[in-house]
Amino acid sequence: MHFRSFLVLCCVLAGCQRTYPAxxxxxxxxxxxxxxxxxxxxxxxxxxGEKRQLGGGLTVEFxxxxxxxxxxxxxxxxxxxxxxxxxxxxxxxxxxxxTLHSTIxxxxxxxxxxxxxxxxxxxxxxxDQKPDTSAYVLTLTARPR
Numbered sequence: 317m318h319f320r321s322f323l324v325l326c327c328v329l330a331g332c333q334r335t336y337p338a339x340x341x342x343x344x345x346x347x348x349x350x351x352x353x354x355x356x357x358x359x360x361x362x363x364x365g366e367k368r369q370l371g372g373g374l375t376v377e378f379x380x381x382x383x384x385x386x387x388x389x390x391x392x393x394x395x396x397x398x399x400x401x402x403x404x405x406x407x408x409x410x411x412x413x414x415t416l417h418s419t420i421x422x423x424x425x426x427x428x429x430x431x432x433x434x435x436x437x438x439x440x441x442x443x444d445q446k447p448d449t450s451a452y453v454l455t456l457t458a459r460p461r
Contacts, residue, residue, distance in 0.1 A: 359435055364452040367404075374430055377404035378454050381437070382415060388443035399437045401454055405430075416456070426461065433457045 360376065362368050367377040382400040387393035398419040405412045407428040414425050416434040424433035435455040439447055 359455055359457055361453055361455050364449065364454075370458055372430070372460065373407055374428070374432075374458055375404075375406040376432065376456070376458060377406075378452075379404050379413070381449065381452055384437070384441060384447065386418065386437075386441050388441040391443045397441075399434075401434065401437065403432070403456075405432060429461050431457075431459050431461055433459075 360368060360370070362376060362378045364378050364381065367375055369375045379402040382402055384397075384399045386397035386399050387395070396419055398417050400415055400417050403414050403416060405414060405425075405427045407430070410428060412427055414427070414432075415422070416425060416432070417423055418434055418437060424431050426432075433456060435457060437455070438453045439451055441447060
């Protein structure tokens with residue numbers, strides 16, 4: 317009887333494991349997306365302070381992390397929290413600065429025929445550890461409308 321309870325507990329805990337998309341901050345996963353030309357609609361990984369130009373002419377700049385209140389991975393929280401990032405978008409001479417969020421709206425913004433959306437921000441917070449701001453990598457999408 318105890319063995320069955322233990323086995324069920326192990327299965328439940330294995331199902332609670334967190335997974336994260338590949339990024340340059342995670343070298344054990346897929347390689348850095350900057351080694352190829354970006355295609356509109358692909359997931360784009362961009363480091364803090366970096367600009368990326370897509371094949372369609374859209375330029376995305378990851379300007380800053382305005383806030384990061386996401387629940388740390390080693391904590392139990394009543395709310396998942398939110399990360400807010402500041403982006404600069406440029407296309408055809410028009411420029412816009414915008415804020416996107418991980419949890420609350422706006423998570424996506426329409427800009428000059430593109431939908432630009434927040435997907436993931438790394439590193440994920442760890443309780444009692446101050447994040448290395450130079451390590452931030454944003455995953456986003458930029459899809460033609």
